[in-house]
Ligand SMILES: [Zn+2]
């Protein structure tokens with residue numbers, strides 16, 4: 001009855017990915033840092049894939065994938081308010097309305113992520129407007145840049161609103177890189193069987209990824225409506241216990257526990273997603289386990 005996006009974790013690899021990076025647009029712009037400097041930084045931080053997503057400007061970065069370390073995803077930040085990441089497109093769609101830009105992104109074989117939903121104020125992205133949109137894949141549940149601007153970089157409120165209203169929308173974690181100190185504060189761990197845009201797109205479209213500020217998913221199993229989940233730090237450490245929260249319909253905290261793994265029995269909920277926290281505050285957001293009779297793609 002329920003669908004578990006993490007059911008088939010075999011034959012692939014986790015791609016540490018940032019979809020939201022400004023670079024290479026010259027002095028006094030959001031992308032003031034040169035592309036090669038920014039990519040070097042992300043390589044050092046262990047990323048496997050990155051998108052340079054400048055404001056209403058396509059920056060062709062295909063030729064930067066030289067040593068097989070950092071896969072270059074193409075994309076643009078559509079920057080008429082409110083902003084969206086049009087991923088997998090090689091042109092700016094800013095002359096179009098939001099809905100038309102989402103549709104054009106789909107036509108180009110890409111996908112759209114709504115950006116920083118609580119920048120400056122709660123509902124920078126107005127919920128009434130989001131409710132009317134169709135065809136986008138997800139929202140930035142974490143946008144770390146916003147924590148040094150204003151508003152909130154967290155958008156679990158909009159996420160739970162959409163999931164509860166029956167929209168299968170995935171949660172992304174992006175740096176929204178502007179300066180060097182923005183690098184590596186959050187990421188998406190994407191489980192792809194292929195080092196290609198199609199592979200990454202397939203994985204995110206099925207929800208087989210997490211949004212993270214410093215934890216990885218070891219497993220999330222679903223059997224007889226029982227979820228068993230375990231997180232870890234990405235590098236070797238003796239720390240093996242975490243705080244696990246299970247969030248269900250309406251953003252309700254249905255269970256919280258501390259230990260090596262956590263177990264939750266679904267009981268007619270439309271969805272359940274897991275937030276895991278480590279002792280230093282690093283957080284992992286899983287995509288929802290969901291009832292497909294209720295949750296449909298936006
Ligand atoms: Zn933006």
Ligand SMILES: [Zn+2]
Pocket residue numbers: 020022077176
């Ligand atoms: Zn941005």
